[in-house]
Amino acid sequence: MEYISTRDKTKIVNSAQAIAMGIADDGGLFCPKEFPKICDNEILSLIDFDYKKRASFIFSKFLTDFTQDEIDEFCKKAYSNEKFEDGNIAPVVSLSEGKNILELWHGPTCAFKDMALQILPHFLTASLKKLGENRTTCILVATSGDTGKAALDGFANVKGTKIIVYYPFYGVSKIQKLQMTTQEGENVQVIAIDGNFDDAQSAVKKIFTDEHTKNKMNKNNMMFSSANSINWGRLLPQIVYYVSAYCDMVKNKTIKNGEKINICVPTGNFGNILAAYFAKQMGIPVNKLICASNKNNVLTDFFKNNGIYDKNREFYKTNSPSMDILVSSNLERLLFYVSGQNSELIKQYMENLNLYGKYQISKEIYEKICCYFDAGYCDDEKTKQTIKNIWENEKYLCDTHTAVAINVYNEYRERTGDKTQTIIVSTASPFKFCNDVIKAIDDKKSLNCDDIISLDILSDITNIKKPKPLSNLYDKKIRFDKIINKNEILKTVDILIEN
Numbered sequence: 001m002e003y004i005s006t007r008d009k010t011k012i013v014n015s016a017q018a019i020a021m022g023i024a025d026d027g028g029l030f031c032p033k034e035f036p037k038i039c040d041n042e043i044l045s046l047i048d049f050d051y052k053k054r055a056s057f058i059f060s061k062f063l064t065d066f067t068q069d070e071i072d073e074f075c076k077k078a079y080s081n082e083k084f085e086d087g088n089i090a091p092v093v094s095l096s097e098g099k100n101i102l103e104l105w106h107g108p109t110c111a112f113k114d115m116a117l118q119i120l121p122h123f124l125t126a127s128l129k130k131l132g133e134n135r136t137t138c139i140l141v142a143t144s145g146d147t148g149k150a151a152l153d154g155f156a157n158v159k160g161t162k163i164i165v166y167y168p169f170y171g172v173s174k175i176q177k178l179q180m181t182t183q184e185g186e187n188v189q190v191i192a193i194d195g196n197f198d199d200a201q202s203a204v205k206k207i208f209t210d211e212h213t214k215n216k217m218n219k220n221n222m223m224f225s226s227a228n229s230i231n232w233g234r235l236l237p238q239i240v241y242y243v244s245a246y247c248d249m250v251k252n253k254t255i256k257n258g259e260k261i262n263i264c265v266p267t268g269n270f271g272n273i274l275a276a277y278f279a280k281q282m283g284i285p286v287n288k289l290i291c292a293s294n295k296n297n298v299l300t301d302f303f304k305n306n307g308i309y310d311k312n313r314e315f316y317k318t319n320s321p322s323m324d325i326l327v328s329s330n331l332e333r334l335l336f337y338v339s340g341q342n343s344e345l346i347k348q349y350m351e352n353l354n355l356y357g358k359y360q361i362s363k364e365i366y367e368k369i370c371c372y373f374d375a376g377y378c379d380d381e382k383t384k385q386t387i388k389n390i391w392e393n394e395k396y397l398c399d400t401h402t403a404v405a406i407n408v409y410n411e412y413r414e415r416t417g418d419k420t421q422t423i424i425v426s427t428a429s430p431f432k433f434c435n436d437v438i439k440a441i442d443d444k445k446s447l448n449c450d451d452i453i454s455l456d457i458l459s460d461i462t463n464i465k466k467p468k469p470l471s472n473l474y475d476k477k478i479r480f481d482k483i484i485n486k487n488e489i490l491k492t493v494d495i496l497i498e499n
């Protein structure tokens with residue numbers, strides 16, 4: 001299978017190169033030149049497979065320079081019951097009025113980033129080996145919370161790699177901080193930056209581009225890499241759970257094989273919903289993809305307002321923080337396909353985004369996109385109301401991000417009258433954002449409680465067990481307590497070299 005860059009379709013690489021490089025030299029994102037298809041009969045044959053086998057089947061269509069044995073081995077390691085608390089890995093829970101909740105948070109960090117970051121280390125190390133790379137790979141991550149922990153957990157004790165995560169000391173929740181500072185593994189490092197997320201992010205960029213540091217790494221037989229969401233190796237694993245959910249819905253007779261579904265996704269960087277579009281490209285019968293945003297509704301405006309993408313606007317801190325984002329990088333991949341792989345045009349749009357923070361897509365592309373996509377957004381108050389309603393009416397407990405998607409779906413169903421069975425993607429455990437969830441379902445209980453007690457409070461009010469990875473968090477030893485000034489960041493590379 002051939003992969004091309006969104007900004008230069010003449011440059012062709014294989015899957016190992018796409019994964020190892022992460023981003024193309026021209027700044028574009030790697031994409032499969034053509035989508036492998038999955039037919040009705042193949043879906044039928046997948047129905048009796050478990051998640052690991054379904055994943056192997058999909059991966060082997062994309063990773064044609066890997067052997068089936070290699071792929072099976074990656075899946076066995078990544079999607080084990082040791083790592084995922086639910087045996088089904090990504091279970092579907094059917095509720096009323098066409099809602100089928102796809103739970104993607106049963107992994108070791110309780111958010112959906114695990115679905116990709118548990119397997120990415122295997123993809124990456126195998127890709128580097130295939131390319132004859134024998135230096136130790138050092139993964140640098142700047143995080144606002146969820147990605148850092150998921151990357152640490154994925155790369156912990158993976159041979160040939162080291163990982164260092166920088167988080168803003170004042171910018172993450174207590175649970176997120178504990179998740180990172182108690183991380184086990186010989187090859188991991190966690191460092192707090194005395195600053196905000198932007199400081200952490202620009203600090204990491206500084207390391208990537210510092211020539212002296214690069215030379216020093218080289219001398220020690222080491223190199224840098226990133227576990228960022230623009231890497232094809234992070235997107236591919238996300239296609240699997242849409243195919244898997246479709247199989248489960250056929251299996252439990254919610255739909256007939258061949259019947260169309262909708263998919264509604266709480267969206268930030270546009271990675272997760274793009275994977276749903278890719279599942280559709282493979283042949284999963286999809287009617288509408290519904291893009292759900294919070295108050296940072298730049299994508300809603302894009303879909304509703306003639307395809308104008310404009311990030312020049314106020315940035316809001318919301319109760320669904322993992323969706324607080326104004327530049328959705330993966331939209332570039334969608335535009336690439338819908339424009340008929342017009343890399344010249346995409347380059348222009350991205351240049352405009354860079355220069356003016358704004359671009360408008362052609363009428364032709366916009367009209368095509370509107371056939372596949374619908375969009376909506378909801379604010380913090382409505383998010384809370386949705387958590388309360390779904391808990392009281394259906395006894396289903398969801399987190400703030402999932403609630404945004406449920407709210408936008410309800411609004412879509414009412415507006416359009418479309419009664420198609422719909423997958424609503426649930427991206428985090430309600431316990432991961434327990435303070436906001438408690439506030440939503442029982443405001444009196446939320447007075448003065450901090451994150452540590454609130455896990456138990458939420459468990460008590462709802463009679464739902466805390467997820468294991470969060471429940472023993474407070475008994476674990478804190479391994480990393482280093483706080484550094486952002487100007488000292490280059491020195492931290494020595495920690496990687498010495499350890």
Ligand SMILES: *Cc1c(COP(=O)(O)O)cnc(C)c1O
Pocket residue numbers: 111112113146266267268269270271272273322323401427428
């Ligand atoms: C990362 C994240 C999202 C956004 O996903 P994208 O792929 O960036 O659109 C939504 N919810 C949670 C809980 C997340 O961690």
